[in-house]
Each structure stands twice: as structure tokens, then as C-alpha cells.
Amino acid sequence: MSGRDRVLGRIRRALGEQGAGEGGIGRAPGEPGAGEGGIPRDYLRVHGDRTPAESADLLAANLAEYRAKVHRTDEDGLAPLLAALLAERGARTVLVPPGLPPSWLDAAQAVRVEDRAGSTPYALDAVDSVVTGCALAVAETGTIVLDGGPDQGRRRITLIPDHHICVVRVPDQLVDSVPQALERLDPTRPLTWISGPSATSDIELDRVEGVHGPRTLEVVLINPPAQ
Amino acid sequence: MTATHLGMPAFPAAAREAVRDDVLRANLRRATHTIRDKRARAVSELADWDRLRAAGKAVKDHTLRHLDHYLLRLEAAVTAAGGTVHWAADAAEANRIVTALVLATGEREVVKVKSMATQEIGLNEALEAAGIAAYETDLAELIVQMGHDRPSHILVPAIHLNRAEIREVFRTEMGRWGRPAPDGLGDDPRELAEAARLHLREKFLHAKVAVSGANFMVAETGTMVVFESEGNGRMCLTLPETLISVVGIEKVVPTFRDLEIFLQTLPRSSTAERMNPYTTMWTGLGPSKGADGDGPAAFHLVLLDNGRTDTLADEVGRQALRCIRCSACLNVCPVYERAGGHAYGSVYPGPIGAILSPQLRGTDEEIDASLPYASTLCGACYEVCPVAIDIPEVLLHLRERVAQGGPATREGIRVRIRPARGHTAERAALRAARLLLERPGALRAGERLLSRARRLRPRRLPGPGRAWTDSRELPRPPREPFRDWWARERGGRA
Ligand code: SF4
Numbered sequence: 001m002s003g004r005d006r007v008l009g010r011i012r013r014a015l016g017e018q019g020a021g022e023g024g025i026g027r028a029p030g031e032p033g034a035g036e037g038g039i040p041r042d043y044l045r046v047h048g049d050r051t052p053a054e055s056a057d058l059l060a061a062n063l064a065e066y067r068a069k070v071h072r073t074d075e076d077g078l079a080p081l082l083a084a085l086l087a088e089r090g091a092r093t094v095l096v097p098p099g100l101p102p103s104w105l106d107a108a109q110a111v112r113v114e115d116r117a118g119s120t121p122y123a124l125d126a127v128d129s130v131v132t133g134c135a136l137a138v139a140e141t142g143t144i145v146l147d148g149g150p151d152q153g154r155r156r157i158t159l160i161p162d163h164h165i166c167v168v169r170v171p172d173q174l175v176d177s178v179p180q181a182l183e184r185l186d187p188t189r190p191l192t193w194i195s196g197p198s199a200t201s202d203i204e205l206d207r208v209e210g211v212h213g214p215r216t217l218e219v220v221l222i223n224p225p226a227q
Numbered sequence: 228m229t230a231t232h233l234g235m236p237a238f239p240a241a242a243r244e245a246v247r248d249d250v251l252r253a254n255l256r257r258a259t260h261t262i263r264d265k266r267a268r269a270v271s272e273l274a275d276w277d278r279l280r281a282a283g284k285a286v287k288d289h290t291l292r293h294l295d296h297y298l299l300r301l302e303a304a305v306t307a308a309g310g311t312v313h314w315a316a317d318a319a320e321a322n323r324i325v326t327a328l329v330l331a332t333g334e335r336e337v338v339k340v341k342s343m344a345t346q347e348i349g350l351n352e353a354l355e356a357a358g359i360a361a362y363e364t365d366l367a368e369l370i371v372q373m374g375h376d377r378p379s380h381i382l383v384p385a386i387h388l389n390r391a392e393i394r395e396v397f398r399t400e401m402g403r404w405g406r407p408a409p410d411g412l413g414d415d416p417r418e419l420a421e422a423a424r425l426h427l428r429e430k431f432l433h434a435k436v437a438v439s440g441a442n443f444m445v446a447e448t449g450t451m452v453v454f455e456s457e458g459n460g461r462m463c464l465t466l467p468e469t470l471i472s473v474v475g476i477e478k479v480v481p482t483f484r485d486l487e488i489f490l491q492t493l494p495r496s497s498t499a500e501r502m503n504p505y506t507t508m509w510t511g512l513g514p515s516k517g518a519d520g521d522g523p524a525a526f527h528l529v530l531l532d533n534g535r536t537d538t539l540a541d542e543v544g545r546q547a548l549r550c551i552r553c554s555a556c557l558n559v560c561p562v563y564e565r566a567g568g569h570a571y572g573s574v575y576p577g578p579i580g581a582i583l584s585p586q587l588r589g590t591d592e593e594i595d596a597s598l599p600y601a602s603t604l605c606g607a608c609y610e611v612c613p614v615a616i617d618i619p620e621v622l623l624h625l626r627e628r629v630a631q632g633g634p635a636t637r638e639g640i641r642v643r644i645r646p647a648r649g650h651t652a653e654r655a656a657l658r659a660a661r662l663l664l665e666r667p668g669a670l671r672a673g674e675r676l677l678s679r680a681r682r683l684r685p686r687r688l689p690g691p692g693r694a695w696t697d698s699r700e701l702p703r704p705p706r707e708p709f710r711d712w713w714a715r716e717r718g719g720r721a
Contacts, residue, residue, distance in 0.1 A: 003324075004314035007476065007532045010639040038286040043278040043488070062501060119519035121432040121466055128608035141502040148513070153463040154521035155507075160432075175248065179487040185603045187448040187483045189307070190465075190509050190522060193490075195502035198458035202367040202383060203416035204254065204390055211420055212427065213458030213505060222631060 013193050045179050047140055052171035055139040056221055058175060062142025066196025067209050068217040078222055079166065082131060083107035085165055085218055091128035099150020100131060104167070115157045124156060129163040130214075135191075137168045137219075138181045141195065144168060144219060145181060147189040155190055164214040167192075170221050239493040255567060258386050259558040265499030266555060273491065274499070281487045286480055286617040287553040290446075296531060297446040298481045304449030308511020315473075317638070318535050322353035324529050325471055329359050332469050340366035340453065340463045342440025343381070343552060344531055344659035346475050346574040347587070350438070360406065361438065362430055364459035366423050372580070373400040379568030379576065380499060381554035387567060390414040397422055405429055407562060427459065430630045437463035437523075441474045442551065443489060444528075447482045450510045451528070454493060454503050455520040464507050470523040475531050475549040477539075489551060492613040496553035534587030542635035547582045556608035556618065562601055571598065578608035580606065584623040589637055590629055590644065599625035 001009075050058065060070045073081045086094055094110040105112060108170050113127050133151030134144045144166050146152045158164050168174065175181050185191060198213035209215060269278050290297050302312045315321035316644040329337055337354065339345065339361050350371075351361040363372040367385040374396040378384030381498060385393070394414040400590050401408040406426045440461070443688060451472060454461050478488070486508075495502045509522060539545050557577030559565050568576035572594040573584040579596040590596040599622050608618040617690040628635065632646040 001530075002314065003320050005314045006316040006639070007314050007536065008295050009300070010316075010532065010536035011476075013639065014636065015267070015294070016290065016544075019246045039289055040278065040282055041651065043275040043282055043690070044273075047273060047275070047418065057364075062265075083434065125428070125432060136294070138502075139646050143502050148521055155461065155477050156521070159465065179484075182484060182487045182490075187445065187450045187508065188510050188514055191507070191514050192461065193502065193506035193508075195500070196504050198456065198504050200366045200420060200457050201421055201498075202365075202370070203386055203393055206416040208416050208420040211424055211457040211459070212431070212462055 001165060012110065018225050020169045040161070044177075046177040048176070050139070050176060052174070055174055055176055056170045056223070058176075059137055059139040059142060059168075059170075060219075060221060062139070063144075063219050064142075066142055067199075068142075068219050070219050071223045072223065074223050074225055076225075078104055078220065079107040081220060082165065082167075083109065085112045085130055085220075086110045086131075088131060089163055089216070091163065093127045093129070095124065095127045095130040095146060095153075095155025095161055097132055097151055099153075100133065101151070104131065111133075115153050116184065119129065121156065121160060124160040128159050130157050130161045131165045132158055133167050133169075135183055136173045136175055136184055137170075138178060139174060139176050141178060143181075144194050145185065147185060149189075155164060155192055158192070158194075159213055159217065162210075162214050163216045163217045163218075166221060171225055228464055236707050239368045247633050254389065255564060258380070259560075259564050260518070262382075262499055263555075263558045263611075265569065266558070268494040269499045269501065273495070276492075279488055279492050280613055283492055283551075283613055284549060285649060286485050286488060287477075287614055288546075290478065290480055291545060291548055294476065294479070294539065297481055298476060300446040301444055301449060301479050302530075304445075304447065305511055305526075306449075308449045308513075309516040310449065310511040310528055313527060313529045314425065315490050315531050315533070316528055318348035319535065321348050321473060321529055321531050322350055325350060325473060326353055326357045326359065327468070328471055328527055329354065329436055329438075330357065330408070332436050332696060334359075336360045336361050336362065336430075336434070337436045337438050337471075338430055338434040338440040338463050338467065339363050339368075340437070340455070341368050341384075341622075342473060343574055344440045344475050345438060345619070346378070348473070348531065348533060350473065362427075363454075364427050364430065364463060366420065366457060366459075369423060370396055372402060373397070377569060380551055380557060380572070381579075387569070389574040390416060390419065393419055394624075401426055421485075427462075431459075431462040432464055434463070434467045436469045436471070437467040439463055439472045439615060441478060441682055442493065443486060444474060444479045445486065446479050448510055450483060450485065450508050453507045454497075454502045455506070456498065458505060461505055461507055464509065465522050468523055468529070469525045471527045471529065473529045473531055475533075476535050477550075491631055493551055493553055496551075496555040496611070496613040509668065534589075535591075536639060538583075538586040539588065540641075541624075544586050544621055545581070546581070546587060546616050549616055550579050550583065552579075553613055555611040555613065559607040560603065561603060561612050562606075573598075578602060578618045579616075582616075582618055582625065583626055585629075589635070590625075596629050596647065599623075599629060 063070050071081060082104055091110045093113050095113050095115055103152060134146035135149060137144045197209050198208055198211050198216055199209050199219040201207045202213045242317060305312050313324045315324055318666045335358060339541055354361045363369050367383060370385045370393050380386045391414050394412055397408040408422045412422055439449045443456050493498045504629055505534045512526055513522055538548055560578050565575040571580040573580050575583045581601045585598050588595050602622050604619045606619050628644055629647055632644045635642055635644050
């Protein structure tokens, strides 16, 4: 008997008649003969009632609390700001995903390095910084989510370099809560949820920022032009 | 089930250990208290915590009641997304599958993300026997592995080591595993973390095969989810060409939407953060089926039973399968705080270990029969559990089973457990207490733990736990008797 048959057989014996009450074994919520399994979804979709500006402030505060550096600007200020952040870091090279708007790095001195499918981890390790967009950001948890879109690139490019600058458009890319975030994400894409730079508290519970991921995470919130 | 950490207890190196115990005791206390206070704050931020907890419980219960269905659906989704699904009824089968998969790649090294399931089955040892080196990459796991030690906490596995000891491990051992520690390495946590970063980076950049576990698997979409803090998970999950994930069958949830519950409850319960630094979700080989060079070109999912279906067969005990391994129950447990993680003789320490190990492994071994007694039944574990596992209820149920015998399922077969032979329940409990508190018997780590457990042992436990401590054989009282501590910590709260 295969492991598969053995495990499935054991499950069915273990459940016996148990499952029958709610559609029986083999049926699940959403299928004919079964309800939603009695799962109470009366928890909140969002914690609090915020204006878009308040949500952006909350995102900034939560990111900062987890030691990300947060900057705010508008569309026109983006290129000069990115140039300044890279210069401040002393970055000589900056990795760019294939779909990053070229104008973002117009003012930057650092040499652009395009990510290619063949770029080895060692090659990526030699680059100083990386600049990306994001899929969305979650205000309540201080999280940015990447989904491998053209302005974000492969997961490894935001992992190996030691300095990651991530640009978030508010309010378009900003949601308040985790439930709102999941509604907007496509599970078939590779998703990376980032809440502050990597950290460990493994040595006597002292928090140390930055173990393997980028040790410096900078998040730039771009506001729409003032009305 | 392999990996019963019950070996020959050795003798304490007394003088050094006395100092050491102070550090250990302080570490453990500080750890559990810090995390528990932070957790309470993180939880209080969410006005709907109780509802999230109820929903998490309901999702898990529902999934368990239809486990065959959801596993088949998961298998179909993972397969459709370019992954390959394997089923392992027990540890030996899982180890065989993983070993064969690694050997087939031609590689003899794998990098590993912290995974309790692979510890449970003793995968590293099985790989080693096949000539494959498995490198742990979680900082604490690395420390523990290099120190020939064992984890003592789900979340902070090296909680029993201080910085000077960690430096010593790095200085003497790191070079044997790869890039050596830098000369003149100090014991500042920042320096130690930097040494680990450099050492492991070399491994990540050339690793071809990775082994992971997963926190959740989504049946509907085939999506796997790994929560982590350090980034070693992202390294292992995205850089190697082949990824093998070994995951307990109880980790499946029906829908992608269900993650909205656990993404809120797990980080807050576990590290007491609004969100952990990194969470990775991947579905098979991704939209391009691996062609875009983003992530592995081959993904294998090994679904692990190893006693879980036996646990499922027990109507009271099956709730243990809801566990999302947050470790909140450890941090509030007065017995865990005193006894430390190693005393539980299993990869699952603390209250969850006390109900999970005897179910996964059965109660033939003395240590497993003793675990249901490793509790004062104070109920703090139940209160903090984000999936509302009634740990005291299961403990009582298992005690009854040990003392009086009764029906159980072992490897899929219904059996009758005989009552603890020649002993009253009280005496079984007493033996349990001795085993758990005096003889954590910890393979290579046994030596120092022995003395530590002795020093940390409470003089007397309240309630049914009293049977543990009513013995002349319990010599050294701790600096602060348990009942004093108890009165101070919890007395005012009832
Ligand atoms: S039993 Fe509950 S509190 Fe303990 S680790 Fe599991 S989920 Fe967390």
C-alpha cells in the first residue's frame, strides 16, 4: 500500500462517521451538501476608521517602530530623494527590476545593474542597493508586500543586497488591514511580506537587526500631488 | 516515531554548573516573562482577538473533520502548480523520501530552515547516515547544531545558552562547518550575528537543495506559507534549485482567505509583534512554472502523518492538532519556566509538548507516559492559546489513559492501552516527576541539564502535581519555592 493510501485510510477511519454531519467526508464548504463549516467570520475587517492620510501615518509609524527608515515625498520629489538616499548610503551600484520606471533613478549617481534570469546569487551579492516598488502595504501591521511584479522583480533581488529601498504609492497601494490585503493579492504569485528589516533575538533575547536579509530597509511613501 | 530524547543521564560538573544555573534560570525567566508581557500588549491592540481566536479554532476543527478532502485538494493544487506531492505515513518513510530526493539531485549538502517536523522525524540524522550534510540556518538552530546540543524552546531554541557560550561554540566549531568565525570574535550579540551572517551567506549562495517545513498550506490554491524573522527562510526558499518541504498533514487550511486569521494571531502570539519581519508564500513553481528564475525549479511537498492520524482518532485529544506552534503556552507555563525545554524529552516542549508527544508517540516510553503529569493544570496555556486548545482537558484525558488504560489508535490500528502496570496513578505520576524533573536525560546535552533541572525544580506543586514532589528523593529546593512564586505571580489574578 502506498503511503498516500495508508494516510488517507487512517484519516477516514479516524473520522468515522464524524464528518458526515456537515456534508460528510470528502465534502467541503462551498460545495453542494456542505455549509461554510460553521466558521464564524465576525472578526473585524479593519481595526479603526481612518482617513487615507491617517492610514499613511499609521503605516509610517509602524514601519519606523520596526526600524525601517521611512521617507515621504511626492512624484516630483522621488528621483531626487532616491538619488540622495543612495548617495548617503555610498552605493556605487543599484539593482533594478526590469519594470522599474526609469525616471525614478534619473538623478542617481549609482550604476544601474539590471537583474537577469542568469544573474547568480554571487553577482547579486556584489551589488550595494536595490530599489523596487511593491504590490501593496498594510498600515495596521507596518508591512509591505511584494508579489514579483515588473517593478519588484525576482524575490532574490530584494534579499541578497544589504540595502533595500521600497517605494509605496499612497493611498493607491495602501490598505489598512490584513484581511483587506489578502483580498487584493493573487496567491499564485510568489508573495513576500516584509515588516521591517530582518531581525533575531536568538542571543539572550537581545534584538539584533539584520541577519540575512537587507539590514537596512528604507520605505518611501509617495503622496499624490496636493489638490 | 523517532527522536525520543531519552538517553543516559550523566553527572553534573558541579562547580561550573552552579554558576551556569543562575544564568539559565535568569535567561529562561527573562525570556518567558518578556515575551508574555509583550504578547499581552500585542493582543490587546486587537479588539476582536476573541473572535479571531474562535475563527482560528473553527477553521482548524473544520479542516480536521474533512482532512482527507482538504489534503486531496491540496495535492491537486500543488501538482497543478508544478510541485510534486509525497505522502509519508511515518518518520522512516519521510526520511526515505527526502533522502532519495536529495541523492537524486547529485548534491551532498542541504540548507535547512527551522522546522519542527524535520526535527520530529530525525531527518538530519537520516541524511547524515546517507552521507548528506544538513546545515541548519536559523541562528539559534545553528548554535544548537554546532554545539551538539538540542533546542529548548520552540521560538528561541538556544534560550539555555548565554552569549559567552555561543561565542565559544562559534570559535571552536564554525570552522569545521564552513567559513570560520573571525579572529578575536567578541560576545556582543551584534558581532555574533554578523559572524553567523558571513558563515551562512557562503552556504546560501551556493546551496542547490533546501529543506523546509511550513506554517500553513492552503488547500484551495496549493500555497505554502513560512513565517520567519531572520531571512534565512527566504534564502532557503528562493535561492536553491530544489526545495523540499516536510509538513505535518494538520497544517492545511481550506482557503487563502483563512490566512487572514492566522496572519493576525500567529505573530502576535509568537514573537509578540504586529507582524514578523518576513513571511513567504509560494504556490508550486509560480506562474512561470519555474521558468523565470524566481525560486526553485523543482518543489517537493512531503505530507507527514507520523502519529497525527492516531491523534485525530481521539475525539478529545485531536484538538492538539489545531496547534500553530506559536509557543505562547510555553511562556506562561510555570512548569516550563522551572523545568526548561529539554525536560520534556521531545522536540515539542512545554504544555503543547505535554499533550502532543504522548499522542504522536504513544505512552509506551516512560517519558511519554509522564508528560501528561507535567502540569499544574492552572489553565494559563489555554487562556493564551490562539486556537483555544483546552490543554488541561487533554492532559486529564491522557492521565486517565495512562492510569486506567483505555482505547487508543497506534499506527492506524485501534488498540487498548493497559493501565500503568503495577502502579497506582499516583505512583506513575511520581515516576513521571522524577523522570521529567530529575533526569531529562539529554543525549549529549544531558550533563548540564541534569544539574539545571535539579536546581530549578519546585519543591512542591499544587493540586494533582503534588504527586510529583511528595518524595524524599527530591533533594535541593530552588531558591524561590514554587508555591511562593505561584502566589506572587498568579495568586492575585484568579
Ligand atoms: S498549543 Fe496553542 S499556545 Fe501552545 S504553541 Fe500551540 S497554538 Fe500556541
